[in-house]
Amino acid sequence: MVIDFHAHYARQENFLPRLIEALPKVGIDRICLCSAGEEFGHVSNAEVCAAFEQFPEKIIGLARVRLGTDSPDVVDEFVRQGFKGIEIINPLAPYDDPAYFPLASPHSLRANPRWRF
Numbered sequence: 001m002v003i004d005f006h007a008h009y010a011r012q013e014n015f016l017p018r019l020i021e022a023l024p025k026v027g028i029d030r031i032c033l034c035s036a037g038e039e040f041g042h043v044s045n046a047e048v049c050a051a052f053e054q055f056p057e058k059i060i061g062l063a064r065v066r067l068g069t070d071s072p073d074v075v076d077e078f079v080r081q082g083f084k085g086i087e088i089i090n091p092l093a094p095y096d097d098p099a100y101f102p103l104a105s106p107h108s109l110r111a112n113p114r115w116r117f
Helices: 015-025 045-054 073-081 098-107
Strands: 003-008 030-034 059-065 085-088
Touching: 015 030, 030 045, 045 059, 059 073
Parallel strands: 003 030, 030 059, 059 085
Antiparallel strands: none
């Protein structure tokens, strides 16, 4: 099985049907889909969720978490929604800022068996 681990869901006409159609043509079985954020012309986390609900056999959802803005509780909500991982980009401080540790520590992939494909 070939999994593309990182693809952004751009706000473009017919993006999702074109993506699903292209996957087998390029030898990809499943794809991890996320958003870089609406400020970059991408869809919302809710639209990524709708995509993996529509195509569960093809799309693995990654939720965008905004370091410095989102609370640790948002990760639990993403788990409840069915996301399998998170994407973190454009933090307000360096990625290793201790202020971000509470968000990451209880939700690591190793510590949380709910985060499996």
